Amino acid sequence: MSGGMVKQTIQIYARVKPLGRRQQAGIYSVGEDEKSASNLEILVPRDLAEGFVNNKRESYRFKFQKIFDQEAKQEAVFESIAKPVAECALAGYNGTIFAYGQTGSGKTFTITGGAERYSDRGIIPRTLSYIFQQLEKDSSNVYTTHVSYLEIYNECGYDLLDPRHEASRLEDLPKVTIMEDPDQNIHLKNLSLLQASNEEEALNLLFLGDTNRMIAEVRIKLTGINFTLDHLS
Ligand SMILES: Nc1ncnc2c1ncn2[C@@H]1O[C@H](COP(=O)(O)OP(=O)(O)O)[C@@H](O)[C@H]1O
Ligand SMILES: [Mg+2]
Secondary structure: OOOOOOOOOOOOEEEOOOOOOOOOOOEEEEEEOOOOOEEEEEEEEOOHHHOOOOOOEEEEEEEEOEEEOOOOOHHHHHHHHHHHHHHHHHOOOOEEEEEEOOOOOOHHHHHOEOOOOHHHEOHHHHHHHHHHHHHHHOOOOEEEOEEOOEEEEOOEEEEOOOOOOOOOOHHHOOEEEEEEOOOOOEEEEOOOOEEOOOHHHHHHHHHHHHHHHHHHOOOOOEEEEEEOOEEEO
16 A cells, blocks of 8 residues: 555455355354454364364454355445445545455455356446446546556566457566556556446456456466546546
């Protein structure tokens, strides 16, 4: 975090992924403590590998702003996590949402969404839709909206919307470098910024970036979106 005005500190949420077909259930519980913070307690049976019966369990407890359990809907995740960030962005504060977790833990599902159902749309399409809805309501200002799509992999940034490239491998995409100016503003050099005037155009860019990402076929450790709006009165 750096530069500019800060409206809020970092908020950390947990989402528990529903079990896959051949996955074994983990042991965990969700609770609230005295200060009504959410706790996620994970129990890791000890010595299972050794094969002897042992009632001792190891417990790990983590605190989060809120915990989304297995049955949590995409809509609820959007409402609690993304909508406040979008509202801050509309009020002039930069906002970042990112998902962190091992491969297969549900980052893409949460951030982008699932392909099967419309209701599985994730944070990005819902937020794009919300932002354009809000902008349409405001007839007293003129807004320009741009989209860029950056992938960070192994400490390098890659431009997923590079117009000159039909990406075959991630390494073939232009590398994006992160630079900080004396005022501590972050600049992403080499990152395309494409105008998207409405939800459809923005979604098309999202699909283009996703396609480049899938073609490049990598295991992604970090997926995110950054919202910056230019206000023109
Ligand atoms: N909350 C969820 N509900 C239903 N399916 C999910 C959920 N989270 C993840 N999945 C499914 O689990 C698989 C792995 O999730 P994915 O988002 O691709 O993980 P990651 O991006 O962290 O590697 C995908 O098939 C995805 O659709
Ligand atoms: Mg993923």
